[in-house]
Amino acid sequence: MNYSMQFGPLWPSIRVSLLSERKYGALINNFSQVDRVVRDLEGLCATDFIYAAQNGWLDSPAEQAGGEGPAPLSPNIKCYTFSKGDISRFSPARPDTVGTLGYYLMDAASLLPVLALNVQPGHLVLDLCAAPGGKTLALLQTGCCRHLTANDISASRIKRLHQILHSYLPRTVRNNVLVSVWDGRDWEQVEKDTFDRVLVDVPCTTDRHSVMEDDNNLFTRVRTKERKQLPVLQMQLLVAGILAVKPGGEVVYSTCSLSQLQNEYVVESAINVAETQFGIGVHVEDLSCFRRLFQDTFSFYAECRVGELVLPHLTANFGPMYFCKLCRVQ
């Protein structure tokens, strides 16, 4: 009922997509035998949607006429998807001769917050709610993190993150990663004004999971209180991310929910709290270029007040994924 009011005539299409099989992307592991992995995926007629979008952008008449420059994206991330309308599936990755997995299957829309973070060589990066680790793995594929801190409050979920790091990364890369188990809301007690980039991928109603799975469902009666308190927790985590970033640094907030209450409202109230309680100025970066850049792969919602939202669609059944980028004023 809530979403039918929020999305009006778009809701029936979003609803049926949430109830249908989702699509995956194959994030290439740059620390594996990439040529072989890419050859295999191209043999399935999958394409790297990030490379295709960037090349299409450079070839576009607007760009050639001296229009906007390319969107600032975290580099070196490659993700293969099947084209819009193609519902083929990827098989799970197999270990290569040294036991490393060639790709990681994930919702391709989950890469958009990582791309938006625009990690550059030498950056200190914090992933505040990191487990099970899909986005951490993507951040490390950039090859840019001088050091990455991957934090999560859940020790059991952190175990899964350790497994992913071991299955995909050489020791030299893992040595630059600090894994911590801490309540992200209290990060200020660990360090503040430190990081160049902070990813705040918060716990949310995980809408796709919630409509399909009874197990651990946040909409069960016993979890009502926890669910109602989610926006406050999300706001506190985002404020912690803003405090952790250096002046001039950038924070990306993301959820896999369609809810305005967990998306735009959280961003707006965190900006307000950062300013009024901590005297920290923050501005919202315009990410509408993502909508144009990746329109061939995802279905975007055009009406967000701040940030961008990928809507599930039967021809491109990724998401939901909301992401918004904040820059801490110098």
Ligand SMILES: C[S@@+](CC[C@H](N)C(=O)[O-])C[C@H]1O[C@@H](n2cnc3c(N)ncnc32)[C@H](O)[C@@H]1O
């Ligand atoms: C959406 S998931 C993160 C997914 C992860 N970024 C990925 O890409 O695999 C949200 C995570 O937030 C964690 N979390 C919940 N409350 C937290 C808190 N107060 N501090 C830090 N992490 C928290 C949960 O344990 C969960 O692993």
